[in-house]
Amino acid sequence: MSWQLGAFxxxxxxxxxxxxxxxxxxxxxxxxxxVATLAAFAALGRIAFAALPNVKPTTDIxxxxxxxxxxxxxxxxxxxxxxxxxxxxGQGPWTPWQMAAWGVSGLIGAGLGAVTGRxxxxxxxxxVCTAVGFGFTAFQDLGDWxxxxxxxxxxxxxxxxxxxxxxxxxxxxxxxxxxxxxxALARSVxxxxxxxxxxxxxxxxIVAPLVAxxxxxxxLLPAAGVARAAGDPxxxxxxxxxxxxxxxxxxxxxxxQLYSGWAALGLEADGHSPQTVVRDGHSLLxxxxxxxxxxxxPGSLERTILVAAAAGADPTRFGGRNLVAALQAxxxxxxxxxxxxxxxxxxxxxxxxAGIAPPANMLSWLAHQQDADGGFNFATAGAASDVDDxxxxxxxxxxxxxxxxxxxxxxxxxxxxxxxxxxxxxxAGSASNAQSTAWAVQGLLAxxxxxxxxxxxxxxxxxxxxxxxxxRYSRGEDQTPVWVTAEAAxxxxxxxxxxxxxxxxxxxxxxxxxxxxxxxxRRPSPHRARPHARRLAVRFVPSALSQRLAGELGVLDAxxxxxxxxx
Numbered sequence: 001m002s003w004q005l006g007a008f009x010x011x012x013x014x015x016x017x018x019x020x021x022x023x024x025x026x027x028x029x030x031x032x033x034x035v036a037t038l039a040a041f042a043a044l045g046r047i048a049f050a051a052l053p054n055v056k057p058t059t060d061i062x063x064x065x066x067x068x069x070x071x072x073x074x075x076x077x078x079x080x081x082x083x084x085x086x087x088x089x090g091q092g093p094w095t096p097w098q099m100a101a102w103g104v105s106g107l108i109g110a111g112l113g114a115v116t117g118r119x120x121x122x123x124x125x126x127x128v129c130t131a132v133g134f135g136f137t138a139f140q141d142l143g144d145w146x147x148x149x150x151x152x153x154x155x156x157x158x159x160x161x162x163x164x165x166x167x168x169x170x171x172x173x174x175x176x177x178x179x180x181x182x183x184a185l186a187r188s189v190x191x192x193x194x195x196x197x198x199x200x201x202x203x204x205x206i207v208a209p210l211v212a213x214x215x216x217x218x219x220l221l222p223a224a225g226v227a228r229a230a231g232d233p234x235x236x237x238x239x240x241x242x243x244x245x246x247x248x249x250x251x252x253x254x255x256x257q258l259y260s261g262w263a264a265l266g267l268e269a270d271g272h273s274p275q276t277v278v279r280d281g282h283s284l285l286x287x288x289x290x291x292x293x294x295x296x297x298p299g300s301l302e303r304t305i306l307v308a309a310a311a312g313a314d315p316t317r318f319g320g321r322n323l324v325a326a327l328q329a330x331x332x333x334x335x336x337x338x339x340x341x342x343x344x345x346x347x348x349x350x351x352x353x354a355g356i357a358p359p360a361n362m363l364s365w366l367a368h369q370q371d372a373d374g375g376f377n378f379a380t381a382g383a384a385s386d387v388d389d390x391x392x393x394x395x396x397x398x399x400x401x402x403x404x405x406x407x408x409x410x411x412x413x414x415x416x417x418x419x420x421x422x423x424x425x426x427x428a429g430s431a432s433n434a435q436s437t438a439w440a441v442q443g444l445l446a447x448x449x450x451x452x453x454x455x456x457x458x459x460x461x462x463x464x465x466x467x468x469x470x471x472r473y474s475r476g477e478d479q480t481p482v483w484v485t486a487e488a489a490x491x492x493x494x495x496x497x498x499x500x501x502x503x504x505x506x507x508x509x510x511x512x513x514x515x516x517x518x519x520x521x522r523r524p525s526p527h528r529a530r531p532h533a534r535r536l537a538v539r540f541v542p543s544a545l546s547q548r549l550a551g552e553l554g555v556l557d558a559x560x561x562x563x564x565x566x567x
Contacts, residue, residue: 066109074106133174236469245282266486292319391443
């Protein structure tokens with residue numbers, strides 16, 4: 001947390017200065033509305049261009065606001081724009097870094113205005129906007145390094161290096177927007193401000209505002225040590241739902257039972273029941289149930305049972321069909337399903353989710369498919385082991401007391417496959433990817449492993465979260481975002497399969513809808529105590545000053561958003 005204090009200090013001092021400007025100058029209400037409108041304009045500009053990664057007019061709007069109005073209003077425009085736009089993109093440990101960086105952009109604009117007498121031409125103004133745009137994204141790279149790495153210089157180089165392309169794209173967008181509207185916006189804001197005789201006074205006593213703003217900042221990060229990376233995978237999945245209630249491989253693509261099933265499991269791990277995930281009157285669970293009758297292959301049956309059981313539905317009467325009986329019919333005399341490790345592992349998990357103890361010969365058959373290196377492969381023993389199937393087998397064998405030695409060897413195999421970036425590859429020696437890493441995390445957690453390899457793997461997964469919340473497949477590849485995000489969501493929630501169903505009535509209430517990783521609980525195992533970190537829930541009681549700040553910010557937002565129909 002100490003690494004976060006730099007962003008908090010910049011943010012708190014800047015907002016406190018803005019607060020003092022407001023308290024001591026008591027500017028005309030129209031100027032307050034202008035500052036609020038510019039902040040809303042900057043936030044809405046970011047939202048409007050969400051489909052174009054890193055191409056946003058926000059940095060230009062903030063810089064020009066400071067250029068025309070001065071340092072305190074410029075900082076407030078930037079900080080408020082970062083905060084309010086993240087109600088759309090998702091709040092988290094990245095928020096204070098964005099607020100601070102945009103606030104400083106407003107200060108740079110104010111300094112530029114003071115030095116040049118606000119007589120800068122289109123080209124020079126665009127050049128400054130370009131440089132500040134690049135600096136803004138570079139500052140975010142620093143924030144990611146502070147929040148999600150081991151703080152080594154090597155890791156800093158990695159974060160900065162992998163962000164250079166995105167930084168350049170943002171700088172190019174700033175150049176384009178500044179050339180298009182920079183001078184016109186600067187003249188308009190300056191003329192309006194001059195007519196109202198705006199002045200800014202140096203801050204005096206800022207202790208009380210600083211304390212209040214510090215509390216607000218800490219409220220944004222109640223669990224920064226385990227916070228999610230930029231964006232929210234669950235939020236992305238909720239937004240990607242199709243009007244028929246189902247999901248495709250990517251938003252807007254036709255729904256299928258495959259992607260809908262995995263999306264349901266990812267959301268269930270995050271606490272969202274597919275019964276309540278609804279679009280245009282169609283629920284996710286309803287969509288999956290409508291396809292239950294057509295599920296014929298064991299994989300579809302297993303996935304649907306896992307979804308139904310986690311939602312609290314009865315898989316023996318789901319979608320007008322007894323899915324459990326259909327799956328049991330696929331189990332061979334030797335206990336396997338189609339002589340495949342993969343299908344047998346998920347059959348064990350599905351039966352356990354349905355409250356049925358897997359047959360002893362099924363567990364025995366699965367344990368005997370372990371390869372010589374300790375891993376498992378898709379088919380039977382003797383082929384090349386892979387991370388995904390080893391993770392699934394570990395989940396399936398987690399409750400088998402006779403498989404302790406098998407689990408230990410499988411854990412050793414996974415730990416040997418972990419790459420230097422913390423992720424796991426699909427096969428030995430290849431690059432890390434999100435789905436293999438997710439299955440490795442699931443298997444390690446099911447086997448009772450915590451700390452070291454799990455922590456590094458989760459950090460790798462968080463590093464793949466895009467601004468809109470979806471999880472990229474790897475550092476250099478982005479594919480089937482719904483599927484990848486759903487599988488990663490289960491690992492990020494630290495909940496191995498099978499997922500626990502909702503608590504019956506009379507038990508403790510589930511956590512509130514807005515969940516943090518620190519509030520999640522795992523399903524207990526009847527055969528072992530799975531180690532996990534002690535979690536703390538933090539509740540803030542607002543002071544009178546913080547309530548006043550929040551109320552005045554609410555008025556500013558209402559003034560700003562009313563003209564565009566969002567108030």
